Amino acid sequence: MKCAELQRHFDEYLDQECAPEIRELIDEHLTGCADCRAEMASRKAFHAAFAGLVEEELPCDFNAVFSERLAEEERRQPRRKPLYRRAWAKGVALAACLLLVVGVIGSMPGLFGVQGTDAAAMESGAASEPAASRMANQMVTDTDIVYSKTAEAETTEEAPAGEMAVEESTSSYDAGEGAALPAVEPDSAVMERKIIKDWYISLEIMDYDVAFAALEELATRYGGYVVSADSYQSADSEYRDGWISLRVNAEQAEAAVAEIATLGVVESSSYSTSDVTSEYYDIEARLSQYQAQEERLLEMYDAAETVSDLVTIETELVRVQSEIESMEGRLRYYDQLTALSLIEISLYTPNPYTQTVEPQGWAGFVQNLREHFLRGINNLLDFVANLVYFLVSALPVLIILAVVIVVIVVLIRHRRHRRP
Amino acid sequence: MKRERGAALPAGDSSVLAERELIKKAKAGDNAAFRQLVDAYSKRIYNIGLKMLGNSEDAADMTQETLLKIYRNLGGFRGDSAFSTWVYRISVNTCRDALRAVYRRHERVFSGFGEEEAEDGFPEVADYSALPEIIYIEGEEMRYLQRLIDGLTPKYRLVVTLRELSGLSYQEIADAAGISVGTVKSRLNRARAAMRSQAEQDAEQFPQLLRLMGKEGGARA
Numbered sequence: 052m053k054c055a056e057l058q059r060h061f062d063e064y065l066d067q068e069c070a071p072e073i074r075e076l077i078d079e080h081l082t083g084c085a086d087c088r089a090e091m092a093s094r095k096a097f098h099a100a101f102a103g104l105v106e107e108e109l110p111c112d113f114n115a116v117f118s119e120r121l122a123e124e125e126r127r128q129p130r131r132k133p134l135y136r137r138a139w140a141k142g143v144a145l146a147a148c149l150l151l152v153v154g155v156i157g158s159m160p161g162l163f164g165v166q167g168t169d170a171a172a173m174e175s176g177a178a179s180e181p182a183a184s185r186m187a188n189q190m191v192t193d194t195d196i197v198y199s200k201t202a203e204a205e206t207t208e209e210a211p212a213g214e215m216a217v218e219e220s221t222s223s224y225d226a227g228e229g230a231a232l233p234a235v236e237p238d239s240a241v242m243e244r245k246i247i248k249d250w251y252i253s254l255e256i257m258d259y260d261v262a263f264a265a266l267e268e269l270a271t272r273y274g275g276y277v278v279s280a281d282s283y284q285s286a287d288s289e290y291r292d293g294w295i296s297l298r299v300n301a302e303q304a305e306a307a308v309a310e311i312a313t314l315g316v317v318e319s320s321s322y323s324t325s326d327v328t329s330e331y332y333d334i335e336a337r338l339s340q341y342q343a344q345e346e347r348l349l350e351m352y353d354a355a356e357t358v359s360d361l362v363t364i365e366t367e368l369v370r371v372q373s374e375i376e377s378m379e380g381r382l383r384y385y386d387q388l389t390a391l392s393l394i395e396i397s398l399y400t401p402n403p404y405t406q407t408v409e410p411q412g413w414a415g416f417v418q419n420l421r422e423h424f425l426r427g428i429n430n431l432l433d434f435v436a437n438l439v440y441f442l443v444s445a446l447p448v449l450i451i452l453a454v455v456i457v458v459i460v461v462l463i464r465h466r467r468h469r470r471p
Numbered sequence: 472m473k474r475e476r477g478a479a480l481p482a483g484d485s486s487v488l489a490e491r492e493l494i495k496k497a498k499a500g501d502n503a504a505f506r507q508l509v510d511a512y513s514k515r516i517y518n519i520g521l522k523m524l525g526n527s528e529d530a531a532d533m534t535q536e537t538l539l540k541i542y543r544n545l546g547g548f549r550g551d552s553a554f555s556t557w558v559y560r561i562s563v564n565t566c567r568d569a570l571r572a573v574y575r576r577h578e579r580v581f582s583g584f585g586e587e588e589a590e591d592g593f594p595e596v597a598d599y600s601a602l603p604e605i606i607y608i609e610g611e612e613m614r615y616l617q618r619l620i621d622g623l624t625p626k627y628r629l630v631v632t633l634r635e636l637s638g639l640s641y642q643e644i645a646d647a648a649g650i651s652v653g654t655v656k657s658r659l660n661r662a663r664a665a666m667r668s669q670a671e672q673d674a675e676q677f678p679q680l681l682r683l684m685g686k687e688g689g690a691r692a
Binding site: 059062063066068092093094095096097100101103104105106107108109110113116117120121124125251253279281282283284290292294318319397399 | 502505506513514515517518521527531534535538539542543544546547549551560564567568612613616617634635636640641649656659660663666667670682683684685686
């Protein structure tokens, strides 16, 4: 091979990314070719020079800003609770039930004849009772939340493509904020609510290109467009994934989402809304005030007599006009956001590593056996884990129960001791 | 030696396991675990952004955006590629969008750095005339090299950055940029050839630069 041809591989050679046969060829060639040895040395020095490049530090406010954005994100779109938390949730539920029982029992001290026998026991009982029941209440509330989440997660998973569960996150605009101006008294009969609604869908599809084309077509059909799209093809397998963001006519967004769901298997789906109604009409009201002011200023401008008056009026006019422009811009922005809903779709094809061809006959039987056995082990592990979770979460209850029992036993013994 | 410096992040088996554990926790909604998980990457992502976008504000924005994308899509991460590969891919995609915005701001056309290879003959690898002027100052080789990289067109700058600054292997670069290993090789070759020839040209004015190429006495190899 000629020198020039080999030299094309020198960089790979130095990067340790060269095919072994070419590496051998180069090694062999270098022993006999002084020119190429010099070229290799030169490139080696060049490579080595780059090794001195260092990464720069992050800006010092980076983490603080990120924390803020993450919190905002979380408010916008609460994460789905994972599967293994359910076991934990069950534990909490059971513990809460037990606590409730304890609380009820604790609130009826007469049952155990505690009254009047031992002042100290009485006191501790009274002190622990409200705390216990309060705690029980609180835990029941918590559990409710966890359960509704869990239930929702289950429907999402088990739902066939057409059905979807959605969750509404808190809107990030404070509705009370814009009420300062009297002009914006909300009048729901006349005022149209301005709500920005964004959807997030995670979709498993069989054929990436088909789904992608369908989504593009869908966006136009629903009066919108594709905002951005990204896709990725794994180098060593058929696996593909990507994101596509669409904007569609807000009124038809739900129909669009339902149709998107038919394209594949929906793994998760959620939406978030921001109510900008008060904000919107606040701006509108201020805008009309400013417009009136602009008119007055124009009149004054025409009537002005001295140059200094003219200048003052003009300065004010410029300020008012730029305010008007910025407010009109904001309104247009909100109009656009509320008219077109954003739908973000995360697309991916099934994981090739989990797609197995079902073997038939004996091999299939053996594989099924194996699977069932493994499933059995997993179930056992789950059971043990649940048990541990339960025990841990029940610990406070158990401790309270233990105290109660000890007190009772002591009291009973005490009485027996006295009577004879 | 590249590999040591570069280090696809999880260095050993134990840290791969630790990372897997963190991913599991983060998926479960543990934000502290998520922070720990991405903390290891944010500086790397930021530096890719810095090279690709050219200024720290855009780079910081792009890094934030990437981390949020990771946060939103972590549920979809299946673990059939390394987490680092996945992170780099998202970074590159986000970077591409950000760069498009930067170009739009300057009313230039961004040709992207993905799969599409320019058909019209030899693609422009580097455009050093666009930079204010490459000046070498004694003892500032690193700054000079930075400028050499900055002069490359985006798709070449991307592979060089991922290689020289992030220290990825050819395969990792291919996965991150969505191109084949062959394309990575040819782009790196062209980019390095362009940088070498620029350095040789500048060496006429600043003979000290010859050192970078192991010539003229002060060879560093």
